[in-house]
Amino acid sequence: MLNHIYKTSGSTSVPITSLNKNTIIHSMNAAVRATVRVGLYTGAKVFFVHEGYQGLVDGGDHIRPATWESVSMMLQLGGTVIGSARSKDFRTREGRMMAARNLVKLGITNLCVIGGDGSLTGANEFRTEWSGLLADLVKGGKITEEEAKKSSHLNIVGMVGSIDNDFCGTDMTIGTDSALHRIIEVVDAITTTAQSHQRTFILEVMGRHCGYLALVTALACGADWVFIPEMPPDEGWENHLCRRLADQRARGSRLNVIIVAEGAISKDGKPITSEQIKKLVTDRLGFDTRTTVLGHVQRGGTPSAFDRILGSRMGVEAVMALLEATPETPACVVSLSGNQAIRLPLMECVQVTKDVTAAMAEGRFDDAIKLRGKSFENNWNTYKLLAHINPPDVKSNINVAIMNIGAPCAGMNAAVRSAVRMGIIQGHTMLAVHDGFDGLAHGQIEPINWNSVSGWTGKGGSNLGTKRTLPSKMLEQISLNIAKFNIHALVIIGGFEAYVGGLELVQAREKYEEMCIPMVVIPATVSNNVPGSDFSIGADTALNTITSTCDRIKQSAAGTKRRVFIVETMGGYCGYLATMAGLAAGADAAYIFEDKFNIKDLEVNVEHLIEKMKTTVKRGLILRNENCNANYTTDFIFNLYSEEGKGVFDCRKNVLGHMQQGGTPTPFDRNFGTKMGAKSVLWLTDKLKECYRHGRIFANTPDSACVLGMRKRALTFQALTELKSDTDFEHRIPHTQWWLKIRPIMKILAKYNIKLDTSEHADMEHVIKKRSALGK
Numbered sequence: 001m002l003n004h005i006y007k008t009s010g011s012t013s014v015p016i017t018s019l020n021k022n023t024i025i026h027s028m029n030a031a032v033r034a035t036v037r038v039g040l041y042t043g044a045k046v047f048f049v050h051e052g053y054q055g056l057v058d059g060g061d062h063i064r065p066a067t068w069e070s071v072s073m074m075l076q077l078g079g080t081v082i083g084s085a086r087s088k089d090f091r092t093r094e095g096r097m098m099a100a101r102n103l104v105k106l107g108i109t110n111l112c113v114i115g116g117d118g119s120l121t122g123a124n125e126f127r128t129e130w131s132g133l134l135a136d137l138v139k140g141g142k143i144t145e146e147e148a149k150k151s152s153h154l155n156i157v158g159m160v161g162s163i164d165n166d167f168c169g170t171d172m173t174i175g176t177d178s179a180l181h182r183i184i185e186v187v188d189a190i191t192t193t194a195q196s197h198q199r200t201f202i203l204e205v206m207g208r209h210c211g212y213l214a215l216v217t218a219l220a221c222g223a224d225w226v227f228i229p230e231m232p233p234d235e236g237w238e239n240h241l242c243r244r245l246a247d248q249r250a251r252g253s254r255l256n257v258i259i260v261a262e263g264a265i266s267k268d269g270k271p272i273t274s275e276q277i278k279k280l281v282t283d284r285l286g287f288d289t290r291t292t293v294l295g296h297v298q299r300g301g302t303p304s305a306f307d308r309i310l311g312s313r314m315g316v317e318a319v320m321a322l323l324e325a326t327p328e329t330p331a332c333v334v335s336l337s338g339n340q341a342i343r344l345p346l347m348e349c350v351q352v353t354k355d356v357t358a359a360m361a362e363g364r365f366d367d368a369i370k371l372r373g374k375s376f377e378n379n380w381n382t383y384k385l386l387a388h389i390n391p392p393d394v395k396s397n398i399n400v401a402i403m404n405i406g407a408p409c410a411g412m413n414a415a416v417r418s419a420v421r422m423g424i425i426q427g428h429t430m431l432a433v434h435d436g437f438d439g440l441a442h443g444q445i446e447p448i449n450w451n452s453v454s455g456w457t458g459k460g461g462s463n464l465g466t467k468r469t470l471p472s473k474m475l476e477q478i479s480l481n482i483a484k485f486n487i488h489a490l491v492i493i494g495g496f497e498a499y500v501g502g503l504e505l506v507q508a509r510e511k512y513e514e515m516c517i518p519m520v521v522i523p524a525t526v527s528n529n530v531p532g533s534d535f536s537i538g539a540d541t542a543l544n545t546i547t548s549t550c551d552r553i554k555q556s557a558a559g560t561k562r563r564v565f566i567v568e569t570m571g572g573y574c575g576y577l578a579t580m581a582g583l584a585a586g587a588d589a590a591y592i593f594e595d596k597f598n599i600k601d602l603e604v605n606v607e608h609l610i611e612k613m614k615t616t617v618k619r620g621l622i623l624r625n626e627n628c629n630a631n632y633t634t635d636f637i638f639n640l641y642s643e644e645g646k647g648v649f650d651c652r653k654n655v656l657g658h659m660q661q662g663g664t665p666t667p668f669d670r671n672f673g674t675k676m677g678a679k680s681v682l683w684l685t686d687k688l689k690e691c692y693r694h695g696r697i698f699a700n701t702p703d704s705a706c707v708l709g710m711r712k713r714a715l716t717f718q719a720l721t722e723l724k725s726d727t728d729f730e731h732r733i734p735h736t737q738w739w740l741k742i743r744p745i746m747k748i749l750a751k752y753n754i755k756l757d758t759s760e761h762a763d764m765e766h767v768i769k770k771r772s773a774l775g776k
Helices: 026-040 052-058 093-107 117-128 129-137 147-149 178-198 210-223 237-250 275-286 294-301 304-322 345-361 366-373 374-387 411-424 435-442 471-484 496-510 539-560 576-585 597-613 634-644 667-690 720-724 738-749 769-773
Strands: 011-016 043-047 063-065 108-114 155-160 200-205 225-227 256-261 289-293 332-337 340-345 397-407 427-433 445-447 488-492 519-522 561-570 589-591 619-625 650-655 705-711 713-717
Touching: 026 043, 026 108, 026 304, 026 738, 043 052, 052 093, 052 117, 052 225, 052 539, 052 667, 093 117, 093 129, 093 147, 093 366, 108 117, 117 155, 117 345, 117 471, 129 147, 129 294, 147 435, 155 304, 155 769, 178 210, 178 256, 178 294, 178 304, 178 667, 200 210, 200 275, 210 225, 210 256, 210 374, 210 488, 210 650, 225 374, 225 650, 237 256, 237 275, 237 366, 275 289, 275 427, 289 519, 304 332, 304 340, 304 539, 304 576, 332 597, 340 345, 340 427, 345 366, 366 374, 397 411, 397 435, 397 496, 411 427, 427 435, 435 705, 471 496, 471 634, 488 496, 488 667, 519 667, 539 576, 539 619, 539 667, 561 576, 561 634, 576 589, 576 619, 576 738, 589 738, 597 634, 634 650, 667 705, 667 713, 713 720
Parallel strands: 011 043, 011 108, 108 155, 155 332, 200 256, 200 289, 225 256, 397 427, 397 488, 488 519, 519 705, 561 619, 561 650, 589 619
Antiparallel strands: 043 063, 332 340, 427 445, 705 713
């Protein structure tokens, strides 16, 4: 399972220290919990270091053994339960020598640090001078030669905890998604009152040196303007901003939103403050303007499902990295790229992070954006396209139709909005098709303009209306309406029905020439079961709904003790929601169709819970995907657990139902939908140029009808027909699903003794190559 394990006094010792320059963030606890439990699972001894580096220096009760039960009921808690503090002592060599002595005395040779770049740089410095510190301790008689020999090398691994997402090399740092949740909650509350009163709102968010929170907030709420430190506005921005706000009002918009990162600067390096912007708007335009500075609200609250899963996955990867490390291995950070866990050399990441600061100081702002990474650059380019370009005067004479198919989900409207606006920017006429393929067959088609989609980003459900009907029985009427409304391209946003419907339209090209137009399917379903994409729009919102419900259920079980809850989730035959919610909520088991189970497995689960009731953690949470097994229904499992647990625990059941499809979209779904909508129309525009022959559009190649999906680390287009071989049409799921690989993590964290597959473990990658491309 592991390449090798370093033994110290008969066991590996992995201390966990959580520190971030005296800053507390969300989901550190998920990372702490995973590191402790996976460490114990591998047979290691695990220690908590309380109060960060200061606890390392002070030793004594600050360094205590961690147990399985000591990390229970902490997933839903913000901040860090083991404390974090600035340490002046650790900055001195004497302080670091005391820290080294405390570790040596406990036989600790592996250190896992959760923090920002300052904390991680400190850890690397500690590791670099380790042998020198030990030599001085031996010389001073503080440790013996034998003790120094046993602890001759210190392994370091870092996890980045920062709400600013300011650490280069990772797409998302632990805590960022939760901070976005807090910001978007405030934005949603503010926009309702601002629309009522016709106001301009200026919202200042955190980000002294990094504009990620401001940029994603601007994308997620459709802001009129964003100020970020990486890309100051051009000279004369004051005139441009006022003109933009005035134009928006003239078009009938009742609301203006401006997002400002606290570190926003002008081209000459002077700060741009929210008060300065307020004065400008009030003096020049006379608009009723309000300023809100969010401050530490962004750091608090319950961690999002994404952050909990990220923290848990990073915790597992951190332990693997520590136990596979050799004296030659550089200190690394575990990181996220797309949906892949990766390892990067710590100091390379720190260097690139410093390079961003240097690029900003030297006025090389394009370099600063690139150095932030692909994810940041994509966000910036999407924002620029949607917010900063006026529709062209010359029309393209192209009509693009947009429709929603299947069950509604949060984020559909965000995708429609960005597709409509991107189409208008390209000079196309955009057409809204109401009620899916039914609407296309019955002519429920009308033009949709820039203002029609204002405020759609934050709305749940489907404003266009959606149905599950497939086109196969209406192909004649559909082809007639494609000709009647002169539709040149089609954007189909929806779930498995959208994918199957797209395939049916492609197959109909042989009979109906009108179908020979470019088409793109954007996956949008809570089930996350569309082939060609690792993620679907709407799944993150559903996941957060399930996770927050499970939190409440667990809380009630903690009060009554000896209670097990059986919770049924949606997803059709796809077990994504049950598995990921199980990981985010700390479930004891999650029954899904893809991972077959029998009566013996159910028996093992019951016995596991009976044993659990003997510990201090007297509660259980079982998730069941709605279609996991036709015979082992939710009622059957509830009755089985009730009977077998008689006298030890009692059971309750919850069927979550359609609440999983509703609600306002999460920041992830708004941002994902916005990027997918924009990218789909840009692709269609290029494809239309390719397919234009003899004065008309003719597209009949497989690559002219694609699914746009997230695959590992990039948004990619895959031909609908090529995806057929990867589709289980009977059960409406792809044959290959990436998340099945991380299912064992949930079982290990629930204390099942199973084998963890490390065949796809992350190798060390590099970030320096990105810098060389910029002439650094």
